Amino acid sequence: MAKFTTNPSDTIVPGDFILHDISLSSPLNNNISLREILIELNLYESVFKHTLTGNMVLADTTNLLAVYPIVGYETFTITFDNPDITKSNPITKEFRIYNVSDYNITGEQSAGYVLHFISEEFIINSHTKISKSYIGKNISDIVQSIYEDYIESDKSLVIEETRNLHDVIIPNWSPFYSMTWLSSRGMSEEYNGANYFFFETLDGFNFVSLEGLIDEVRKDMGLYPDGTKMKYIYGIKNVGEGDDYTMATNYMVDQTFNVLHNLSLGMYGNKLITHDIVRRSYTEYDFDYKETYEDYIHVEENNTSNNTSENQQSTMLQSDTLDDFSEKYDSHRMMIPVHYQLYGGIRVPNRNTSHHERTIQSRVSQLQQLNTYKLVLTVPGDPHRRSGDLIYFECPNVGASNSGEISEDVLYSGNYIVLAVRNKFSKESHETVLELVKDSYFTPLRKESV
Amino acid sequence: MENTQNFMGFEYIWWQGVVEDRIDPLKIGRCRVRILGFHTEDKNMIPTNDLPWAYPATPITSEPDSTPTGPREGTWVMGFFRDGRNAQEPVMTHQIDSGMVNKNTPGKGFNDPDNNPAKPDKPLLVTEKDVGEMNTHKLAVGEKTGTLLGTNSLTKSSILDPFPLISEPETKYAAVYPYNKVTESESGHVFEVDDTKGAERISISHRSGSFYEIHPDGGQVVKIKGKNYELTLDDKNIHIEGDLNINIGGKTKEVSKSKVVESTDSIYMTTDTITGTVGMSTGYLSIETADGITLIGDVHIKGSLVVDNNIFVNPANLGQIQSPLFSATSPAAIAPIALPPHPFGAVANNNPVDTSKLQSETMIPIIAVSEVKSLAITTAAELADIT
Numbered sequence: 001m002a003k004f005t006t007n008p009s010d011t012i013v014p015g016d017f018i019l020h021d022i023s024l025s026s027p028l029n030n031n032i033s034l035r036e037i038l039i040e041l042n043l044y045e046s047v048f049k050h051t052l053t054g055n056m057v058l059a060d061t062t063n064l065l066a067v068y069p070i071v072g073y074e075t076f077t078i079t080f081d082n083p084d085i086t087k088s089n090p091i092t093k094e095f096r097i098y099n100v101s102d103y104n105i106t107g108e109q110s111a112g113y114v115l116h117f118i119s120e121e122f123i124i125n126s127h128t129k130i131s132k133s134y135i136g137k138n139i140s141d142i143v144q145s146i147y148e149d150y151i152e153s154d155k156s157l158v159i160e161e162t163r164n165l166h167d168v169i170i171p172n173w174s175p176f177y178s179m180t181w182l183s184s185r186g187m188s189e190e191y192n193g194a195n196y197f198f199f200e201t202l203d204g205f206n207f208v209s210l211e212g213l214i215d216e217v218r219k220d221m222g223l224y225p226d227g228t229k230m231k232y233i234y235g236i237k238n239v240g241e242g243d244d245y246t247m248a249t250n251y252m253v254d255q256t257f258n259v260l261h262n263l264s265l266g267m268y269g270n271k272l273i274t275h276d277i278v279r280r281s282y283t284e285y286d287f288d289y290k291e292t293y294e295d296y297i298h299v300e301e302n303n304t305s306n307n308t309s310e311n312q313q314s315t316m317l318q319s320d321t322l323d324d325f326s327e328k329y330d331s332h333r334m335m336i337p338v339h340y341q342l343y344g345g346i347r348v349p350n351r352n353t354s355h356h357e358r359t360i361q362s363r364v365s366q367l368q369q370l371n372t373y374k375l376v377l378t379v380p381g382d383p384h385r386r387s388g389d390l391i392y393f394e395c396p397n398v399g400a401s402n403s404g405e406i407s408e409d410v411l412y413s414g415n416y417i418v419l420a421v422r423n424k425f426s427k428e429s430h431e432t433v434l435e436l437v438k439d440s441y442f443t444p445l446r447k448e449s450v
Numbered sequence: 451m452e453n454t455q456n457f458m459g460f461e462y463i464w465w466q467g468v469v470e471d472r473i474d475p476l477k478i479g480r481c482r483v484r485i486l487g488f489h490t491e492d493k494n495m496i497p498t499n500d501l502p503w504a505y506p507a508t509p510i511t512s513e514p515d516s517t518p519t520g521p522r523e524g525t526w527v528m529g530f531f532r533d534g535r536n537a538q539e540p541v542m543t544h545q546i547d548s549g550m551v552n553k554n555t556p557g558k559g560f561n562d563p564d565n566n567p568a569k570p571d572k573p574l575l576v577t578e579k580d581v582g583e584m585n586t587h588k589l590a591v592g593e594k595t596g597t598l599l600g601t602n603s604l605t606k607s608s609i610l611d612p613f614p615l616i617s618e619p620e621t622k623y624a625a626v627y628p629y630n631k632v633t634e635s636e637s638g639h640v641f642e643v644d645d646t647k648g649a650e651r652i653s654i655s656h657r658s659g660s661f662y663e664i665h666p667d668g669g670q671v672v673k674i675k676g677k678n679y680e681l682t683l684d685d686k687n688i689h690i691e692g693d694l695n696i697n698i699g700g701k702t703k704e705v706s707k708s709k710v711v712e713s714t715d716s717i718y719m720t721t722d723t724i725t726g727t728v729g730m731s732t733g734y735l736s737i738e739t740a741d742g743i744t745l746i747g748d749v750h751i752k753g754s755l756v757v758d759n760n761i762f763v764n765p766a767n768l769g770q771i772q773s774p775l776f777s778a779t780s781p782a783a784i785a786p787i788a789l790p791p792h793p794f795g796a797v798a799n800n801n802p803v804d805t806s807k808l809q810s811e812t813m814i815p816i817i818a819v820s821e822v823k824s825l826a827i828t829t830a831a832e833l834a835d836i837t
Contacts, residue, residue, distance in 0.1 A: 131488065131489055131490035131492075131495060131496060132490070132495045132496060133495070133496040133497070133500035133501075135500050167500075167502075168538060169488075169489065169496060169500065169501070169502065169537075169538065171485070171488035171489065171537040171538075172487060172488055172489075172490075181536070264453070266453075275458065277505050277532070277539075277541075278476065278478065278505070332453055333453060333457070334453065334455075334456040334457055335456075335457050335458045335459070336456060336458055336533065337458050337532035337533050337539050339502075339503070339505065339532075339539050340476075341475070341476060341503070342502045342503055342538070342539060343500070343502055343503070344475070360456060364456070
C-alpha cells in the first residue's frame, strides 16, 4: 500500500511520495507548516485551464484561519518527491491562497475546511487588462509579448510558432483571456490544424497545438521509442498489487461517441459563410472531415492494416457512413464577418494575412473530436504526467475471446492525449488522475461485417 | 437557428468612441475610431494608425452609392462590433456629438489628433464655440453674432451706394430654438431651414459671404460675392409682375441671335449726359411706331435719307434744310403760327409729334416727293423742278 512518508529510506512502492514541505507564509507572518493538519491535497492542471489550481482539505485544531490569520494574502508552498520516479528531484511549487470554503465544525476544538490556491500568475491576470495593438505580427509573437509584458512570470513559456501575420487589438482583456482568444486564431507554422491551447503545467506555461505535442513525441524516437510518453496498463491482475507505476488502478469511460452532438457541433462537416462588408460579397466554405482527415495529426497514425479496407483510416466513422456525415455541411453553420483592409491606410499599409476563416472550421471540428472519447484514468502518483502528453492506454477487452487470452479493447485501447491531470495527495498515497481523450481509433473500424 | 456561436448577428456589441482619422484609403467613408472601454487613450499602446477602420452604416433613406463622410476627427460616434465579443470589426451607426465643447488634446486618445494633412485651413468666418459652451450652432439658438450670417449682414455691397435703385435687404433671421435646423460645414458653409414662427426662412451661405435666402414672405435674396455665371441649355423664362430694377456697375453687353422688346408702356434708355452714347450696330434697323418718332438734338445721317412721305421743317424754330448744294427755307411769307402745346420740350420724348397737325396747321411742305424710292436730293435744279 502506498503511503505518505517523510523518510526517503522507507520502502518505496508506486504511489509513495515524500512531502518535503507544505507551508503557508504571508507578508506579516513566518512560515507555518500544514503537514500535521493536511487531510488531502489536489493539484490540477488542464489544457483548458490557464494556470495550475488546487485545494487542500485541512483539519484545524488551532483555529489557524483566525490566528494566523488566513485571509487571502498568503503564499502556499509545496515540495514533494516521488522517489521511484523523480529520482529524488523534488518538485517545488508556490501558489496563492485565494479562498476558503466548506468550513465546518468537526469537534469541540477542531474545524475542517478547504483552502483553495492558484498560481500567482492568475492573481496578476485578474487585475491586469490589456488594451494594445499588435499590427502585422504572428500569433506566437503576440503571445510571447503579452507573456513578457503582462504576466511577469519567471516560469518558462514553451511556444510553438504560428503562421500568418495578424492585425489585432486586444480590447481591454485580461492576459489569459487574450491568450485563449489568440489560441483560437493560431495556426501552426508546421501543422494544418487549429488546436492551440494556452495552459500551465508543473513545468511551466505552454502555447502549443495538440498536433505539435503529438508530433513532438513521434519525432523523438530516441526519447520515446514506443511513440508515446507513457504506457499505462489496466488489468484485473494488477489491481491492488501496486508494484508498477504503469499499472492503472482504475479507469472510467467518461464519454463516448455521440453522433448527434458530433453532427450538430460540426465535427464531421460544417459550413462557414463569410461576409465581406467592403467587397460586398460573401463566400461559403465547406469543411469535410473525411477529405481533410489526413491533413491533420491525430493521436493515432493512419493505420490501414489488419482487417480494414484500404480506405478505412483511424477515423471516428466507418467508411460506409463517412460520406453521409462528412458531407452534411449544413449540420453546423457558421457565419463570420470579414472586412477587406480593416487595418492599414495611407501611412501604414495593411499587412494582415490572418485568414481567420481558415482556422475556425478546422478548430470547431478538432475540438469536438477531442470531446468524443473521454476516459478518466487513475494511476499511481506520477509527477511527470503533464497536460498535453501523448500516452498509450492498454485496456483489456471485457468480452471473452475464443482463445481465452485477454485481448485489448479495440475501442478504448490506444493512444490518448492527456487533457487534464489531477495529482491527489493524501495521508495514504499520491494518485494521479488523468483525463484522456482520443480523436481516432488505434484499431481502425472494420468495414466488413463480423 | 441552432448554432449561435460563431454566427454573426446573434451578439452585436454596442460601443461608443471618438473619430481620430477619416482619411480612408478606400474612400468609402470609414473612420478610425478609438472605442471607449476597449481601446486605451494611451497612443503608445494603440497609435491612431493602428485603429481598425469603422465601417459607416447609413440610413435606409440615403442613396446607395453616396459616401457618408460626416464625422470629423474628434467627433463622438457609436456603433457595434460585427464580430461581437471579438471586438475587432467596428461599424459606425450614429453620431453622439451634441453637448459641451471640450479642450482638444491632440496627444491623447479620444481627441482630434490634429494630424490630418488634408484637413481644410481654419475658415475665416466659421462659427466658433468656447470650451464649456454647448456645441449647438449659434444660429440654431438665436445667436446671430459671431456667425457667418451676422458678419454677412454687416458687410453690404459697397457698389450699391452710387446706385440707389436697389438696396440689399436685411436678413429676416429671427430664429428661436429649436426651430432652426442648422448645418455648418467645417470650412464654414451654412445651411439653414428655419421654421421659427413668423420668421420662416431657408438660407444657404457660402463661407465667402455669398448666400441665398428665402424670406418669410417668400421674398428671396441672392448675393454673389464672386463672378456669377448662369447657364441655361434650353429656354429660360422669367415672369416679373412688378418692376425690374438692375444696377450695373460696369458695362452691359448682350449677344443674341435676335431680340424682340415689347412693352405696353414706354421704353427708356438713359446714358451719361456727357459721355454716354447709345450705339447700335446692325445689318438693318427697322423702327415702327404708331405715332411717330421724336428725336431731340441733332441728327447726323451718314448715309442717305429716304422718305416715303413729307419732310417738315418747324417754322417756329426757323427750321431749314441746308446743304452746300441746296438750301431751302420755309416760306417767309407764311407767318409763324401759334404752335400747339410745345412738342419739343424737356419731356417731349413721351409726346410724339403729331405730323398731321403740323402739316395742316403749322407747317408747309417744303419738299413733297412721291414715287421716290431711292431718291437722293442732290441739286438745287432738281429740287426746283420738283417744286
